[in-house]
Amino acid sequence: MTDSVKRAAETPDEPMPFAELGMKQDEYDRVKEILGRRPTGSELAIYSVMWSEHCSYKSSKVHLKQFATKAPKSEALLVGMGENAGVVDIGDGWAATFKIESHNHPSYVEPHQGAATGVGGIVRDIMSMGARPIAVMDALRFGAADAVDTRRVLPGVVEGISSYGNCLGLPNIGGEVVFDPCYLGNPLVNALCVGLLRKDQIKLATAPGPGNKVVLFGASTGPDGIGGASVLASATFEDESQAKRPAVQVGDPFMEKLLIECCLELYAADVVVGIQDLGAAGVSCATTELAAKGTGGMTVDLNLVPLRDPSLRPEEILMSESQERMMAVVRPGDIPAFMAICAKWDVPATVIGEVTDTGRLVMTWDGEVIVDIPPGTAADDGPVYERPFHEPAGQAALNADTPDRLERPADLRATLLKLLGSPNLASKAWVTDQYDRYVRSNTVLAQPADAGMLRISEAIEGAEPTTRGIALSTDGNGRYAKLDPYAGAQLALAEAYRNVAVTGAKPLAVTNCLNFGSPEDPEVMWQFAEATRGLADACKALGVPVTGGNVSFYNQTGSTAIHPTPVVGVLGVIDDVAKRVPTGFTGEGLRVVLLGDTGAEFGGSEWAHVEHHHLGGLPPQANLAAEQALATVLVEAARRGLLEGSHDLSDGGLAIALAESCLAKGVGAEIELTGDAFTDLFSESAARALVVVRPEAYDEFASLCGRHDVPCYGLGVTGGASLVVKGVFEVSVEDLRETHTAALPALFG
């Protein structure tokens, strides 16, 4: 029997399964108050998914506001937070849109499909801004590399990203692979997509104009992912997660590739008034959001939704998270042209409704009204929680347990090799070789470069040529954030910002994926509050606004949360992409120069982690003024053609940066240290980078550094087949390579 609005009015006391759908009693009471009656099953479906943590940001909203209130003034920002993705002006009439999003819980339950649909979802977000998606990146975090379950999760996740992303024809140009026991039951799969569009072609998720048609196009709707938004993304994992398998969506990258080309042709033909992708909460989300941002009303006949499984009930259709679907608002006169383009690409398209000015979202099923709600109440007026928070009980003790007590190594060569061969620092080629980094032929830099870089000139056919390129990096460090979430978030931003700058690109804007435990735990909430405050302050200090992102809560098993893990993506622009700075030592006879100062900072370091399994003390100091000065020097030096190569200093410090620089082209170096060798080599002080310059360019470069107060130390010269640290150790590039490349294949086959 269909639970119609009429029936709901007649049976006010019928019990509704709001708790099973993840809704609290007071939230349910608010729905009744809004509607003046009990909701129908379909209405409950809509409110429960739209008010879930995943869709409504009800626990994070009050903190995320800072990204707007503290936002630095930026002329580059064309579309800020709140849309499907932010859009940034990158010059010459071009705009870039980018966003990072989590697909953590699905990737634990079903690694392949969970990760694959994570890529699919973020790509559709980018498409819905009117852009051509041009690249993806993935920031991945797993449990200990040798843990049994990591051998299930990691290969599945990598294969999912590989099969989906490769089939879409999007180069995968970077990202991270990090291992830590804290992620064992809660892997983090954060997918980033970047797209390009002309500045004047931005599309928005809005349904204006009464009489305009609502078109659902792409894949048909099936039972996959039903309740995914509320059941999967908003509940803590307990032991029954295997039982949740059907809630993970199944992806069809081929349909998504057709959707991309189809959408771009629809945009070019100017037959789209408003557009929204169907992600979490599917039809519920698309209809309420489009209607709420448009004229305010919409009618939908749910019987018209093409189904893969004809037995689906309206409640299930509303909650289904079937992939590869989009919803567009189209002028009636444009419908034939719209349909013809969809037919060319074999993309099914169906008119399912119409825009109205009634202020109500009205849906029918078998001729009966089953939904009649003000759409804004579901889309925008969800609950907002001021969750209590306080510093974790053990925080002071954690910070007091500094690495000072740890025994310093006697054999620094052995320490270097041990770190270089440890899973976090070893070559990630086992993973990244499974991703296509070349498709579309615009990839200037890809992993293992510090940042991915793409040329723009030929990304869209027929568009005005430009010499510009964009660079992107994602970074995060859960250990730093565990020790100090405020500083940890700033350090994540600083590293991504630095990684963009070392390639010669000027950092412009930020996206973030905030991965935390349960917001209902005041100690986790404190970590979240501190991290958002730190990130907002740092964005302001560095002049790079947050354009969007995503919050992933409930990353915990039982009462044990993951390390707080803000992952930050930074997008930058390089005026002439031919002047990009490659990673590492690119030739012999070049001066090796260290930029930035080094202190004895080992809290949360790779050395403490690998050698002593120690986590305590404080993370390195985040010196944002120094980061900004360093970036200014790097960008200006690249513009003047002074840099032959560069590399960011981060995890594992100078030792790892030197080793990776040697490995880039198989060129050794001889360097000399002046301070304590262990500190110089393994400290993780921030705001540092390694560059190589031609000897004749050194003076000009050094004076540029001087002008910006960036400390600049000549360490030695590139050349030979070994990395020689005078008076400390010598190790052949061949040994470095063997150690660096053997680790992951040994673990994963």
Next chain:
Amino acid sequence: MSAARVGVVTFPGTLDDQDAARAVRLVGAEAVPLWHADHDLKGVDAVFLPGGFSYGDYLRCGAISRFAPLMEELVPAAKAGLPVIGTCNGFQILCEAHLLPGALTRNASLHYVCRDQRLKVEQTGTAWTNAFTPGQEIVLPIKHGEGRYVASDDTLAALESGGHVVFRYVGNPNGSLNDIAGIRNEAGNVVGLMPHPEHAVEELVGAPSTDGLGIFTSILKNLVNA
């Protein structure tokens, strides 16, 4: 004379068509888009079947594409001597269409692999490889999950004795029999290979090599001399 016209085919799910067209233009030829659903080769002088996942490759790679309307035109034209090259998915389609012998199966590693691969050019007597020198070692990227070339013993023997192996891997990445990376037909106008020459044509982007240009200059030379 007018520029040589090289057709670049797009199936649903083709990915490297823009890349191939750009490489064609880089050597001064005209790239002509060919659409899978058309019975029309548009009078092109040669055809490039690019890589991708045509029809999602949910069935055997290339198995559906061989039935496309365009292929009904292409197969007889190739048999009549039209120069045709297929890379990656294009190679798979040429095998499925029986323009080339053998088949491409899942990599021995069972993983997709994207890598800059060293190759040896074995045959320079084809329409697509005459700009190389015999035995020349080149680097082209590979990126495939199903690139392991297999064929019957008889077919392999015929390929070897006839000099039909065009490219061989130096360091076999996928378990291909006899390290075969690319082959040609009897006449030498049809060539298929798993590596991607179109991703190795510019210093700035793609693989750290421009060896792929040889494929495109070869066909240009071939057409101009024809």
